Amino acid sequence: MAIKSYKQAIDRSISPPRVITQPINQAANTGGKASFSAMATGVPAPFVQWQLARAGSSVWIDIPDANLINYTTPTLSASDNGNQYRAVFSNSAGKAVSESAAVTILSAPMIKDGSSILYEETTTMERQRRIAEQQQHSKLAKVHAREHNEEQAHASPEEAMENGLLQHPFLNSQRNDGIDPNLNPEPPLNTEARREFDNERREQEMEKQLRLGNMPKMRTDPQFKP
Known part of the structure:
Protein backbone atom coordinates (compact mmCIF):
# COMPACT_ATOMS: atom_id res chain seq x y z
CA MET A 1 0.00 0.00 0.00
CA SER A 107 5.97 47.09 -48.82
CA ALA A 108 8.19 50.17 -48.95
CA PRO A 109 6.64 53.38 -50.34
CA MET A 110 7.17 53.90 -54.06
CA ILE A 111 9.23 57.00 -54.81
CA LYS A 112 9.52 58.31 -58.34
CA ASP A 113 12.91 59.24 -59.71
CA GLY A 114 13.84 62.82 -58.94
CA SER A 115 11.27 63.27 -56.18
CA SER A 116 11.63 63.28 -52.42
CA ILE A 117 9.34 62.52 -49.51
CA LEU A 118 11.07 65.25 -47.51
CA TYR A 119 10.36 68.97 -47.47
CA GLU A 120 12.34 71.20 -49.81
CA GLU A 121 15.74 70.69 -48.19
CA THR A 122 17.94 72.98 -50.28
CA THR A 123 17.61 76.28 -52.06
CA THR A 124 18.40 74.51 -55.34
CA MET A 125 15.34 72.28 -55.04
CA GLU A 126 13.18 75.25 -54.13
CA ARG A 127 14.43 77.25 -57.12
CA GLN A 128 13.89 74.34 -59.51
CA ARG A 129 10.35 73.92 -58.25
CA ARG A 130 9.59 77.61 -58.72
CA ILE A 131 11.07 77.64 -62.23
CA ALA A 132 9.03 74.58 -63.17
CA GLU A 133 5.87 76.26 -61.95
CA GLN A 134 6.72 79.45 -63.80
CA GLN A 135 7.21 77.49 -67.03
CA GLN A 136 3.78 75.91 -66.53
CA HIS A 137 5.14 72.42 -65.92
CA SER A 138 2.96 72.14 -62.84
CA LYS A 139 -0.74 72.49 -62.15
CA LEU A 140 0.00 74.91 -59.33
CA ALA A 141 -0.30 78.66 -59.71
CA LYS A 142 2.35 80.53 -61.62
CA VAL A 143 4.94 82.22 -59.43
CA HIS A 144 8.06 84.28 -60.01
CA ALA A 145 11.34 82.41 -59.65
CA ARG A 146 13.64 83.90 -57.06
CA GLU A 147 17.35 83.33 -57.16
CA HIS A 148 19.03 82.16 -53.97
CA ASN A 149 22.71 82.57 -53.30
CA GLU A 150 24.07 79.22 -52.20
CA GLU A 151 27.51 80.58 -51.34
CA GLN A 152 28.34 81.57 -47.83
CA ALA A 153 28.55 85.29 -47.09
CA HIS A 154 32.16 86.47 -46.85
CA ALA A 155 33.55 89.42 -44.95
CA SER A 156 33.68 92.51 -47.15
CA PRO A 157 36.02 95.51 -46.99
CA GLU A 158 35.01 98.23 -44.61
CA GLU A 159 33.90 100.62 -47.36
CA ALA A 160 32.23 98.05 -49.59
CA MET A 161 28.72 98.63 -50.83
CA GLU A 162 27.04 96.58 -48.13
CA ASN A 163 29.33 97.74 -45.34
CA GLY A 164 29.96 101.45 -45.91
CA LEU A 165 28.73 104.30 -43.77
CA LEU A 166 26.92 105.94 -46.67
CA GLN A 167 24.65 102.94 -47.06
CA HIS A 168 22.53 104.08 -44.15
CA PRO A 169 20.28 106.98 -45.24
CA PHE A 170 20.54 108.68 -41.86
CA LEU A 171 24.33 108.83 -42.15
CA ASN A 172 24.32 109.88 -45.83
CA SER A 173 23.89 113.54 -45.00
CA GLN A 174 25.98 116.67 -45.37
CA ARG A 175 25.34 117.40 -41.75
CA ASN A 176 28.22 115.05 -41.01
CA ASP A 177 30.67 116.82 -43.34
CA GLY A 178 32.09 119.55 -41.11
CA ILE A 179 29.54 121.23 -38.83
CA ASP A 180 29.38 119.99 -35.28
CA PRO A 181 25.95 119.35 -33.86
CA ASN A 182 24.45 121.78 -31.41
CA LEU A 183 26.09 121.35 -28.06
CA ASN A 184 23.84 123.88 -26.34
CA PRO A 185 20.05 123.95 -26.39
CA GLU A 186 18.46 126.27 -28.93
CA PRO A 187 17.04 129.55 -27.60
CA PRO A 188 13.28 129.92 -27.33
CA LEU A 189 11.34 130.82 -30.44
CA ASN A 190 10.36 134.42 -31.28
CA THR A 191 13.25 135.92 -29.34
CA GLU A 192 16.20 138.08 -30.33
CA ALA A 193 18.60 135.36 -29.24
CA ARG A 194 16.86 132.81 -31.46
CA ARG A 195 17.05 135.17 -34.46
CA GLU A 196 20.79 135.61 -34.01
CA PHE A 197 21.19 131.86 -33.50
CA ASP A 198 19.35 131.03 -36.74
CA ASN A 199 21.35 133.62 -38.69
CA GLU A 200 24.61 132.17 -37.41
CA ARG A 201 23.54 128.66 -38.33
CA ARG A 202 22.51 129.87 -41.78
CA GLU A 203 25.94 131.45 -42.32
CA GLN A 204 27.63 128.23 -41.24
CA GLU A 205 25.49 126.19 -43.62
CA MET A 206 26.31 128.54 -46.52
CA GLU A 207 30.03 128.34 -45.72
CA LYS A 208 29.85 124.56 -45.65
CA GLN A 209 28.13 124.44 -49.05
CA LEU A 210 30.83 126.68 -50.50
CA ARG A 211 33.55 124.38 -49.14
CA LEU A 212 31.75 121.43 -50.73
CA GLY A 213 31.72 123.18 -54.08
CA ASN A 214 27.99 123.80 -54.14
CA MET A 215 27.95 127.36 -55.46
CA PRO A 216 24.66 129.24 -55.12
CA LYS A 217 22.65 129.81 -58.28
CA MET A 218 22.06 133.53 -58.87
CA ARG A 219 20.43 133.53 -62.31
CA THR A 220 17.69 136.11 -62.75
CA ASP A 221 16.67 135.33 -66.32
CA PRO A 222 13.40 133.47 -66.70
CA GLN A 223 13.69 129.72 -67.12
CA PHE A 224 11.26 127.60 -69.08
CA LYS A 225 9.32 125.18 -66.94
CA PRO A 226 7.04 122.78 -68.81
Whole structure:
Protein backbone atom coordinates (compact mmCIF):
# COMPACT_ATOMS: atom_id res chain seq x y z
CA MET A 1 0.00 0.00 0.00
CA ALA A 2 2.83 2.39 0.81
CA ILE A 3 4.45 1.82 -2.62
CA LYS A 4 1.11 2.39 -4.42
CA SER A 5 0.46 5.64 -2.55
CA TYR A 6 3.97 6.85 -3.43
CA LYS A 7 3.36 6.18 -7.15
CA GLN A 8 0.03 8.01 -7.01
CA ALA A 9 1.73 11.03 -5.41
CA ILE A 10 4.35 11.05 -8.18
CA ASP A 11 1.64 10.85 -10.88
CA ARG A 12 -0.23 13.79 -9.35
CA SER A 13 2.97 15.92 -9.28
CA ILE A 14 3.52 15.52 -13.05
CA SER A 15 1.32 17.36 -15.56
CA PRO A 16 1.58 17.75 -19.32
CA PRO A 17 2.20 21.18 -20.90
CA ARG A 18 -0.74 23.53 -21.45
CA VAL A 19 -0.39 26.65 -23.58
CA ILE A 20 -1.64 29.75 -21.76
CA THR A 21 -0.28 32.49 -24.07
CA GLN A 22 -0.62 32.17 -27.82
CA PRO A 23 1.61 33.96 -30.35
CA ILE A 24 -0.06 36.67 -32.40
CA ASN A 25 0.41 37.83 -35.98
CA GLN A 26 3.12 40.41 -36.60
CA ALA A 27 3.90 42.97 -39.30
CA ALA A 28 7.39 44.20 -40.18
CA ASN A 29 9.07 46.33 -42.81
CA THR A 30 11.51 44.94 -45.31
CA GLY A 31 14.85 44.68 -43.54
CA GLY A 32 13.20 44.59 -40.11
CA LYS A 33 12.51 41.83 -37.61
CA ALA A 34 9.43 40.32 -35.94
CA SER A 35 9.08 38.99 -32.39
CA PHE A 36 6.74 36.26 -31.15
CA SER A 37 5.95 35.13 -27.62
CA ALA A 38 4.25 32.05 -26.16
CA MET A 39 3.94 30.55 -22.67
CA ALA A 40 2.85 27.19 -21.25
CA THR A 41 2.48 25.55 -17.85
CA GLY A 42 3.44 22.01 -16.87
CA VAL A 43 5.36 19.91 -14.38
CA PRO A 44 8.22 19.56 -14.90
CA ALA A 45 8.77 22.86 -16.72
CA PRO A 46 8.23 22.21 -20.42
CA PHE A 47 10.93 22.58 -23.04
CA VAL A 48 10.06 24.99 -25.87
CA GLN A 49 10.97 24.66 -29.53
CA TRP A 50 9.93 27.23 -32.14
CA GLN A 51 9.03 25.99 -35.59
CA LEU A 52 8.69 27.63 -39.00
CA ALA A 53 6.46 26.85 -41.97
CA ARG A 54 7.20 28.73 -45.18
CA ALA A 55 4.39 30.58 -46.92
CA GLY A 56 2.21 28.14 -48.84
CA SER A 57 3.73 25.09 -47.12
CA SER A 58 2.37 22.86 -44.35
CA VAL A 59 5.74 21.40 -43.38
CA TRP A 60 6.98 22.62 -40.00
CA ILE A 61 10.74 22.86 -39.46
CA ASP A 62 12.50 23.31 -36.13
CA ILE A 63 14.32 26.63 -35.89
CA PRO A 64 17.87 26.17 -34.56
CA ASP A 65 18.59 27.70 -31.13
CA ALA A 66 14.99 28.93 -30.77
CA ASN A 67 14.32 27.50 -27.29
CA LEU A 68 13.01 30.49 -25.34
CA ILE A 69 9.45 31.67 -24.82
CA ASN A 70 10.33 34.80 -26.85
CA TYR A 71 11.59 34.43 -30.41
CA THR A 72 12.87 37.16 -32.73
CA THR A 73 13.28 36.39 -36.40
CA PRO A 74 16.38 37.24 -38.42
CA THR A 75 16.25 40.16 -40.84
CA LEU A 76 13.17 39.73 -43.00
CA SER A 77 12.76 40.24 -46.72
CA ALA A 78 9.82 40.30 -49.12
CA SER A 79 10.12 36.52 -49.60
CA ASP A 80 9.30 35.98 -45.90
CA ASN A 81 5.80 37.40 -46.30
CA GLY A 82 3.24 34.88 -45.00
CA ASN A 83 5.65 32.68 -43.04
CA GLN A 84 4.04 30.86 -40.08
CA TYR A 85 5.58 30.46 -36.63
CA ARG A 86 4.52 28.32 -33.67
CA ALA A 87 5.92 27.03 -30.38
CA VAL A 88 5.99 23.36 -29.31
CA PHE A 89 6.13 22.69 -25.54
CA SER A 90 7.11 19.24 -24.25
CA ASN A 91 8.04 17.49 -21.01
CA SER A 92 8.04 13.96 -19.68
CA ALA A 93 4.24 14.00 -19.39
CA GLY A 94 3.39 15.06 -22.94
CA LYS A 95 3.47 17.77 -25.59
CA ALA A 96 1.42 20.87 -26.49
CA VAL A 97 1.50 22.95 -29.67
CA SER A 98 0.57 26.61 -29.77
CA GLU A 99 -1.45 28.27 -32.46
CA SER A 100 0.43 29.51 -35.50
CA ALA A 101 1.13 33.19 -36.11
CA ALA A 102 1.98 34.76 -39.45
CA VAL A 103 4.34 37.59 -40.34
CA THR A 104 3.32 40.21 -42.90
CA ILE A 105 6.00 42.15 -44.75
CA LEU A 106 5.00 45.75 -45.41
CA SER A 107 5.97 47.09 -48.82
CA ALA A 108 8.19 50.17 -48.95
CA PRO A 109 6.64 53.38 -50.34
CA MET A 110 7.17 53.90 -54.06
CA ILE A 111 9.23 57.00 -54.81
CA LYS A 112 9.52 58.31 -58.34
CA ASP A 113 12.91 59.24 -59.71
CA GLY A 114 13.84 62.82 -58.94
CA SER A 115 11.27 63.27 -56.18
CA SER A 116 11.63 63.28 -52.42
CA ILE A 117 9.34 62.52 -49.51
CA LEU A 118 11.07 65.25 -47.51
CA TYR A 119 10.36 68.97 -47.47
CA GLU A 120 12.34 71.20 -49.81
CA GLU A 121 15.74 70.69 -48.19
CA THR A 122 17.94 72.98 -50.28
CA THR A 123 17.61 76.28 -52.06
CA THR A 124 18.40 74.51 -55.34
CA MET A 125 15.34 72.28 -55.04
CA GLU A 126 13.18 75.25 -54.13
CA ARG A 127 14.43 77.25 -57.12
CA GLN A 128 13.89 74.34 -59.51
CA ARG A 129 10.35 73.92 -58.25
CA ARG A 130 9.59 77.61 -58.72
CA ILE A 131 11.07 77.64 -62.23
CA ALA A 132 9.03 74.58 -63.17
CA GLU A 133 5.87 76.26 -61.95
CA GLN A 134 6.72 79.45 -63.80
CA GLN A 135 7.21 77.49 -67.03
CA GLN A 136 3.78 75.91 -66.53
CA HIS A 137 5.14 72.42 -65.92
CA SER A 138 2.96 72.14 -62.84
CA LYS A 139 -0.74 72.49 -62.15
CA LEU A 140 0.00 74.91 -59.33
CA ALA A 141 -0.30 78.66 -59.71
CA LYS A 142 2.35 80.53 -61.62
CA VAL A 143 4.94 82.22 -59.43
CA HIS A 144 8.06 84.28 -60.01
CA ALA A 145 11.34 82.41 -59.65
CA ARG A 146 13.64 83.90 -57.06
CA GLU A 147 17.35 83.33 -57.16
CA HIS A 148 19.03 82.16 -53.97
CA ASN A 149 22.71 82.57 -53.30
CA GLU A 150 24.07 79.22 -52.20
CA GLU A 151 27.51 80.58 -51.34
CA GLN A 152 28.34 81.57 -47.83
CA ALA A 153 28.55 85.29 -47.09
CA HIS A 154 32.16 86.47 -46.85
CA ALA A 155 33.55 89.42 -44.95
CA SER A 156 33.68 92.51 -47.15
CA PRO A 157 36.02 95.51 -46.99
CA GLU A 158 35.01 98.23 -44.61
CA GLU A 159 33.90 100.62 -47.36
CA ALA A 160 32.23 98.05 -49.59
CA MET A 161 28.72 98.63 -50.83
CA GLU A 162 27.04 96.58 -48.13
CA ASN A 163 29.33 97.74 -45.34
CA GLY A 164 29.96 101.45 -45.91
CA LEU A 165 28.73 104.30 -43.77
CA LEU A 166 26.92 105.94 -46.67
CA GLN A 167 24.65 102.94 -47.06
CA HIS A 168 22.53 104.08 -44.15
CA PRO A 169 20.28 106.98 -45.24
CA PHE A 170 20.54 108.68 -41.86
CA LEU A 171 24.33 108.83 -42.15
CA ASN A 172 24.32 109.88 -45.83
CA SER A 173 23.89 113.54 -45.00
CA GLN A 174 25.98 116.67 -45.37
CA ARG A 175 25.34 117.40 -41.75
CA ASN A 176 28.22 115.05 -41.01
CA ASP A 177 30.67 116.82 -43.34
CA GLY A 178 32.09 119.55 -41.11
CA ILE A 179 29.54 121.23 -38.83
CA ASP A 180 29.38 119.99 -35.28
CA PRO A 181 25.95 119.35 -33.86
CA ASN A 182 24.45 121.78 -31.41
CA LEU A 183 26.09 121.35 -28.06
CA ASN A 184 23.84 123.88 -26.34
CA PRO A 185 20.05 123.95 -26.39
CA GLU A 186 18.46 126.27 -28.93
CA PRO A 187 17.04 129.55 -27.60
CA PRO A 188 13.28 129.92 -27.33
CA LEU A 189 11.34 130.82 -30.44
CA ASN A 190 10.36 134.42 -31.28
CA THR A 191 13.25 135.92 -29.34
CA GLU A 192 16.20 138.08 -30.33
CA ALA A 193 18.60 135.36 -29.24
CA ARG A 194 16.86 132.81 -31.46
CA ARG A 195 17.05 135.17 -34.46
CA GLU A 196 20.79 135.61 -34.01
CA PHE A 197 21.19 131.86 -33.50
CA ASP A 198 19.35 131.03 -36.74
CA ASN A 199 21.35 133.62 -38.69
CA GLU A 200 24.61 132.17 -37.41
CA ARG A 201 23.54 128.66 -38.33
CA ARG A 202 22.51 129.87 -41.78
CA GLU A 203 25.94 131.45 -42.32
CA GLN A 204 27.63 128.23 -41.24
CA GLU A 205 25.49 126.19 -43.62
CA MET A 206 26.31 128.54 -46.52
CA GLU A 207 30.03 128.34 -45.72
CA LYS A 208 29.85 124.56 -45.65
CA GLN A 209 28.13 124.44 -49.05
CA LEU A 210 30.83 126.68 -50.50
CA ARG A 211 33.55 124.38 -49.14
CA LEU A 212 31.75 121.43 -50.73
CA GLY A 213 31.72 123.18 -54.08
CA ASN A 214 27.99 123.80 -54.14
CA MET A 215 27.95 127.36 -55.46
CA PRO A 216 24.66 129.24 -55.12
CA LYS A 217 22.65 129.81 -58.28
CA MET A 218 22.06 133.53 -58.87
CA ARG A 219 20.43 133.53 -62.31
CA THR A 220 17.69 136.11 -62.75
CA ASP A 221 16.67 135.33 -66.32
CA PRO A 222 13.40 133.47 -66.70
CA GLN A 223 13.69 129.72 -67.12
CA PHE A 224 11.26 127.60 -69.08
CA LYS A 225 9.32 125.18 -66.94
CA PRO A 226 7.04 122.78 -68.81
